[in-house]
Amino acid sequence: MEGCPGQTFQVSLLLSHLLAGPAYASDVLMQPYLSSWDELVRFMEALGPMVGLISKEIESKTSIIRQLALLSKESPEAELGPDIHSINSVRTETGAENNPEASQHTGAYHSVRSMIWVELNRGLVDFNHQTDSGCRTLLRLHRALLWLKLFLQKLAETPAAGRLRSPSELCREAYQSTLANHHTWFVRRAAELAFIAMPERGFFFKLVCVQSQEELNVVLNRVVQAIGEIYDRTQKALEENNMLDLP
Numbered sequence: 493m494e495g496c497p498g499q500t501f502q503v504s505l506l507l508s509h510l511l512a513g514p515a516y517a518s519d520v521l522m523q524p525y526l527s528s529w530d531e532l533v534r535f536m537e538a539l540g541p542m543v544g545l546i547s548k549e550i551e552s553k554t555s556i557i558r559q560l561a562l563l564s565k566e567s568p569e570a571e572l573g574p575d576i577h578s579i580n581s582v583r584t585e586t587g588a589e590n591n592p593e594a595s596q597h598t599g600a601y602h603s604v605r606s607m608i609w610v611e612l613n614r615g616l617v618d619f620n621h622q623t624d625s626g627c628r629t630l631l632r633l634h635r636a637l638l639w640l641k642l643f644l645q646k647l648a649e650t651p652a653a654g655r656l657r658s659p660s661e662l663c664r665e666a667y668q669s670t671l672a673n674h675h676t677w678f679v680r681r682a683a684e685l686a687f688i689a690m691p692e693r694g695f696f697f698k699l700v701c702v703q704s705q706e707e708l709n710v711v712l713n714r715v716v717q718a719i720g721e722i723y724d725r726t727q728k729a730l731e732e733n734n735m736l737d738l739p
Contacts, residue, residue: 496701501538503700503711506531510718520604520725529554529633532640538699542686550636556629561601601626604729612733621739628738634726635671641719642666647696648712650705660690
C-alpha cells in the first residue's frame with residue numbers, strides 16, 4: 493500500500509503500525525498500538541474540526557500511557573526487577589521463546605499484558621474508583637477503537653441493492669452501538685453535531701488515495717482486519733483480568 497502525497501493522514505502508515513502490534517500468542521506491543529492511535533487521530537482530524545474535538549480526548553489518553561511508560565523507565569522502582577521472570581515464563585509458554593527480542597524488552601509498559609500484570613501487582617488498578625492507571629486508560633481507547641472499526645467496516649460495505657449510505661449516517665450508527673453507551677448526554681450531543689458535519693463519501697476516496705468504492709472497500713477491509721486483530725487481543729487481556737468495566 494503506497495503513501496498518499498500531500499496528506500497528513502497516511503493509511504499505509506496506519507496499516508503498518510497495526511500489523512506491528514500483535515506479539516507472542518495473545519499480546520499487543522504498546523509502541524505500535526499508540527502509533528496506530530496517532531495515525532487514527534490524524535484520520536479524525538482530517539474529517540473536520542468537530543470530529544477533531546473527539547480526537548483531542550483520544551490524544552489525552554495516549555499521552556497518559558506514554559507518560560506512565562516514561563516514568564516507569566526513569567524510576568528504578570518502576571522496573572520489573574526479579575518479577576520479570578514471572579512474565580517471561582508466561583511469554584515462553586505462548587511462544588515468546590522463538591522471539592529473539594523478547595528478552596530485550598522487559599519494560600512495564602512494553603505491551604498490553606505487561607502493563608496489566610505490573611499495574612495489578614503494584615495495586616495501581618482501582619476497580620471501584622476512577623484513576624489514571626494505564627489499564628483504565630487503555631479501556632477507554634479500546635472502546636473508541638471498536639467505534640472506529642465498526643465505522644470503517646460500514647464504510648467499506650457495498651449494499652446488494654439500493655444506495656450507499658452517507659458516512660455521517662454510518663458513523664452515527666457505529667457510535668450509537670459502541671461509545672454512546674459510555675458517554676454522558678452532553679458528550680453524545682456533541683458527537684451528533686460532529687457527525688452532521690462529516691464529509692461525503694468522495695472525501696474518503698481522496699483520503700486513502702482511491703478512485704472508486706471498490707478500491708475503498710479493499711483498503712478499508714485490510715485496515716478493519718488489522719484493527720480487529722488488535723481489538724480481539726486487547727479484549728481478551730482485559731476480559732481475563734475483569735477490566736471491561738473499570739470506572
